[in-house]
Amino acid sequence: MAGSMAAAPARADAVDQANYCFVYTRGGQNDKAIDACTKAISSGDLQDADIVSALINRGVAYKAEGRLDAAIGDYTRALKMVPQDALVLSNRANAYLGKGDLDAAEADIRKSLDIDPEAAGAWYVSGEIRQAKGDPGARKDYIQALALAPDNETYRAKVAGK
Template identity: 30%
Template sequence: MITVPRIRRLDIALLLGLLGLALWSQPGRSESFSEKLTRQLNANAQREALNSLSRGFAVDEAAIKATLPDGADRRMVLRTRASLYEKVADFERAEADFSELVALSRNDPAMYLDRGYFYLRRHRFADALADFATGARIEPRKPVYPYAIGRVHAAMGAHDRAIESYNDAIRLDWQDGRSLLARAEAKINLERYDEAKADYNRALRAALRDRNDRFFAFLGRGYAALVTEEWEAAVADFDRALELDEKAFSAIVWRGYANERRGRIDLAIDDYERAVSYDPSDANSRSSLQRLRSK
């Protein structure tokens, strides 16, 4: 029998590289020569700025602003530069820019949210909690702040406290799919599987727009079904998860286990073979495959 690991869903902050910002995506319409030239010059400036950052050099605000669309204000400049500093692991300069953003807009809760997530990514939990709490005081009717507080508690392993924060977020917006998913994850970690399945169901009914969120909803609900020995339901959810990410290793292995337990040895072998092809070093998958082939 294979060991079924616990699901872990991590909030991964997408650091905006200069060349990856949606604002700078190439337009679909045909461009004039001057537009093409401007875009090329901006791309060159972006590469130069990123190269300077990666060498540990400071980049002045004018250099960043030159790469941004017309009308970009200082807050956009600082936010962009802070993200770039963080991307190249210059955390001191990144924090300085995030803090300057807060100083410029002390009544703008979004600035506290940005810096709070920076602190969370740096595992500075007390600082993150302080910023998220400040944002919540300024904008008490937005669920993003209690949700963020819950993410800090979850990162600290305090899943009961995380659930309390997610409850606050859901009271503000009962269809907040992200908070429902996070609460389900916390309940998985507390082995409250039936409650977790109920939250996954609610999240999926909330019409999750993000593909990644839908993937984790099916994966998490499938895992809850797996540990409660609902094999058919588990396979169905892992099928849906794999439609969204066909190389999701956990979904493949867990589906193999569920197929084995429901007597579909042929499908279990297929899943374990697929898992081994993706990760030949995984001892559990290789052992399960050898065991089933020997029957």
């Protein structure tokens, strides 16, 4: 009985850390996000869905800090748990793009778009990859992103050629 009593506070702490991880990531507080995500992930007290969420958030924070290999590592680990997750594939494609590994980026973004062709962000990343490859078809991907998210100023600027 004592063991079960100790597990509840540990699980609650892990969930709190996962929640902080999300809040700090969304707030751009990358160092705090990485710390909270790492604590949540390493706790051993999270359900798989919460681990995947923490890995995604930590990957976002790592990428924002320019730690692309760490971001790719987190996305790869998440994909072992949810191999058909379009968002994780798109995020990893974006990190590969940041590293200049355009072939890996393209492979991931194609899989992502096969899974979820309505993801505006994935179309934008696809456009970025195609632009990096010198493919004039990149603009079509930006137009598709804007069609799916017409209020997005970044997509609108890309379509306008800015």
